[in-house]
Amino acid sequence: MTKTDYPPLHMVLDHGRLVSSSAYEQERLDSYPNGTPFTVKITSERGGRTMRRWWLVLGLAVRQCQTPWKTAEQASQAIKLATGYVKVKKSPTGEMVEYPKSLSELDEPELERAFEAMVSVLSRITGVDVLTLTKEASADEAKGP
Structure with missing residues (x-):
């Protein structure tokens, strides 16, 4: 090597x-x-802990729950659209189009608010207490790679 x-x-x-x-x-x-x-x-690692927690919770939800998504990335994009974490651009035809904002663009307080809103949507969609997933995700995170 x-x-x-x-x-x-x-x-x-x-x-x-x-x-x-x-x-x-x-x-x-x-x-x-x-x-x-x-x-x-x-x-720089922006929103490190909150970002890791989001991806862990989302990954657990996609693997363990009934969701309309096949991957955590698809779920994240859809949930960001649902919670309004979007950018708006004009398409070549002149139509205004929303697309998901990157979470790395958010400062820590805004990322925490986004996390809470996205977890709430995820909970409604899966019907699962996401606090339970958050605790599992925290336990997984503590174990490390």
């Missing part, structure tokens, strides 16, 4: 400097000689 086959490094900004977020990242960085130049693409 080459160094390019490893997963990306997760770093944390600390007083204007990127530092490793775990011993694994530090070990990976230490494997390079001092002065090695890097090209870094900065991305």
Whole structure:
């Protein structure tokens, strides 16, 4: 396995400097000689915990409940449309069209509100107490990969 086959490094900004977020990242960085130049693409994990919780709950609902969707992605798109988390654009014919907004565009408080609204819709559609799914999802999340 080459160094390019490893997963990306997760770093944390600390007083204007990127530092490793775990011993694994530090070990990976230490494997390079001092002065090695890097090209870094900065991305941040927005809404990390809430986003993970949404996908876990949604995945459990699609696998375990009667839903009109085959995948969690289909479910997420439909539920975002149902809850009004949409963007509006004009089509080439001049018609206004709504399409689902990316959850990564939401700040943390807005994402929490979206999560609550989407879970409510999911609960109505499945007829399942989504709090139960949320607890199961939290237990699954705690287990890790």
